[in-house]
Amino acid sequence: MLLDVGSLAVMGVTLGAVLGTAAKLLAVPTNPLEDELQALLPGSQCGQCGFVGCSQYAAALAKGDTPITLCAPGGKGTIEALAKKLGVEANADDHEEQAPQHAHIKEDLCIGCLRCVQECTSDAIVGANKQLHTIIVDQCHGCAKCFKVCPTEAIEMCTVPVTMAAWHWGKPQSEPAHH
């Protein structure tokens, strides 16, 4: 009887110690989910989601107290990727699908103040002091930061036009579920 209890107690203590040590030694300092989620986000720190940057949004997502549909530049693809990672329904229907946008500078209004250039996180605006600035459309992800700081309202957000190369058939009207 004593032997039984004793041996079990010894086993328990030993295994507990091993597990405890392992937990200490192998501890991961950050939440791995947070990093994975951050990798899925565009990383442009545009702040359109209402958080300071992508890592803060990722942290909130990992805690599960924010909707997955807040990332505007990421669009539907990002929502679906986040939903997959978090194992939730991709309720992209709630999310008003915004056509991708890019900024455009109205030449007659730009005073060459460089504010937008400093604001742009993806180096999509070129320009020098007192010179007309230009957007490189391919590098612009439509975060609208420049749009907000422009003192002369020279920047407008345009929808990226659908070209024939990018056009594809839409999903067919589904057949009725019941006859």
Next chain:
Amino acid sequence: MTTAYNDRAAPFTHAPVNVSKTMFTVLAALAPATLFNLWMFGWPAIFLFLVTVGACVACEVICVRLSGGSADSAIGDGSVLITGWLLAVSLPPWAPWWIGVVAAVFGVALAKHAFGGLGQNVFNPAMVGRVVVLVSFPVQMTAWVAPKPLFGAGSPGFLESLHYTFGRDVSLDAISQASPLGFIKTELARGIAVDQSMANAPGLMDLILGFHPGSMGEASVPLVLAGGLYLMWKRIISWHIPVSLLGTLFVMGALFNLVDPARFSSGLFHLVTGASFLGAFFIATDYVTSPVSKKGQIVFGVGIGLLTWIIRTFAGYPEGMAFAVLLMNSLTPIIDQHFRPRAFGRTSKGEPLPVKGGEQ
């Protein structure tokens, strides 16, 4: 009505086919055998047939209405008529009316519409209906009568038949007999070897033509076969399921019969008794519940053949086609997953083929 030219992608031509045409071709293929069956079993069989098909159609209409669909198109596609038809011919021909109704409710409402309607069901609705009444009402479901051809000697008249089908407290004990499969099974249980009891079973010709007690569809192998061949000719079904099913059944029967004729009945006996032909050509080939690829269909057919033989030989029930079909139905999604055709330019594992020929 929209007149947009470009609201859908090609093709802009279509084979002259639709669901209704397909389903009504199946009904046409079934018709000769069924008419022969109805003639053989007389008025009670006709009444049961009408009640069962009618109950299935009624269930379909109610279910479709409840789910907000149009009842016209529900019946128009003909699928429920096939369900009702197959269900009716799988019942004992003189069974009371409520057997048909209960089977119809379980088959159509539970097995078909609870799963989402046409195309969504996992299990063959007719077989679900049959199995539910078989396990619930074993007495009525094993009260087979010997064929009494319509207007012939011994065939009950119209009014007397009404009594058989719709009367209360009807007992068929006095006239019911065992089906050949059931007979062999009971004799074996009594210690009489298969090869001995076989001598007292109906002869081969009677078995083939259907002059023996059993459900309607078990009669008349030649007409069922003719209907099946017609469907193959019309390319509604392919040979894969019927041939693999019947082939397996025959091979298993023949092999074990060789080993021990006193315990196992012959391959030929397995082929011509029970619902082998009806099952192989009309029940197992149900589109919705069978695999879509040819490889998968062979696996499916072999599975049903094997299970039918096992159930007939070792289990408590003399006939196992319905159970075998349902069991294999449940495997259909897995079979579809694993037995896909090889894609063009790829290995069967889905990797691109190695390049060859360029260096010749």
Next chain:
Amino acid sequence: MKLFPVRGGIHPEYRKERTAEQAIVTLPMPAALYIPLQQHIGAASEAIVAAGDSVKKGQVIAKSGGVVSAAAHAPTSGLVVAVTEVTAPHASGLPLITIIIEPDGKDEWADDLPAPIADPFAADSKVIRDRVAASGIVGMGGAAFPSAVKLNLGTQHKLQTLLINGAECEPYLTCDDRVMREFADEVIDGARIMAHALGAPNIVIGIETNKPAAIEAMGKAAAAHTNITVVGVPVQYPMGSERHLVQAITGLETPARKLTADLGVVVHNVATARAVHKAVRLGQPLVRRVITVSGGAVARPSNVEVPLGTMVADLVAFCGGFTQPPRRVVNGGPMMGQPLPSLEVPVVKGMSGILGLTTEETGEEPAKPCIRCGTCVTICPCGLVPVEMARFIKHDRLDDAAKWGVTDCVSCGSCSYVCPSHIPLVHYFNYAKGALSAADRERRRLDTIKGLVENHNARIEKQQAAKKAAAAAAAAAKAQAAQASTTDDDKANA
């Protein structure tokens, strides 16, 4: 010649008899021609004329816009009246920048057309390729891939065979049939020139056996050349699919994500071969093509040779107009063609047919639930499982559809054609393929931007660090100076 079996496929009603015996007729010059700057796969061409310019027939009006692109030429002499957006002959109904030319009625060739190459077989293959590129030739079977790029394949692959595709497996279409019957010598000559450019010793011409007259004409024209074989291939849609035709002729299956050139075979269309003949032997660029105008709604189905840029409405009017309102107007064949948004779109290089189809011909019915009959699986010439792929796509599971091979689908239309439930299967697959590649493009774009953002942030950090360091250094220097002065003061005080 031994042929090899090809899996799957269908036998649609061909309805070729309406135009098969109609000799090619020439369309009178229309009042205006519309030349879109994108008539091919790849980058758009760049206009080099402007409104007000006079142009001569064959003059370059738009130059190639990249490696995979093609030039465009004035189809007749006349005046450029505008360079503006015009609806493209495309299902999207989107506009393309288009050069509008008003013909002057003289139809004068430009003086500076490239000189004919007298002996193309003595010429370097690059000379031929350059000529084909300069002539704006693209695949005329419908895909419109720039032909010069495809003639380049000989430089990277050891080629055995040039396969000339005369299968014309699409119902209704007879333009290739007529070209082979009426211009067999030109097609054979063009094929020999292309084979020379490719370095392929053998030429095989594959024609479906429902075109016996074309087989005979081509056989006669090829008789003098021992390296040319004219083969009748089985009538089995989609025999005209490049990979399936190669399999029927050589028995080799082109591996996924590879080209037929990896098997030593390059495939070109018969009309393309004829265009190459004209470009090399006569110095004429691609400015006209033969089109089949057919369908139950068309009054006089015909094979018409038209200047590129002709409005489809003009072409249909030439064929007697419509006897009844068509349910569909299709660019190409009924199996793989594009539905046109209207008749106000121009004829382009890859347009092999204009079909005005009646409701009876299209056989459209509302889709019913799938009954899993498996016919689509049996007939799929690509060995796919359309029923499962469509189910995934219907439930927005595009990744699963991709795992089941939706990107291997060639959109031949066979599955939709046979589906008893009239489910628009190919429409589902077109949607999935488009959405998947759009998502892929978007992902790549976001990755690029992510890289830019990271670079930007790194640079800013570096700048800030440098600033901080500079500030610290300045502070340190100041402190040191101050201390030095204090020490000095102390010294002085001492």
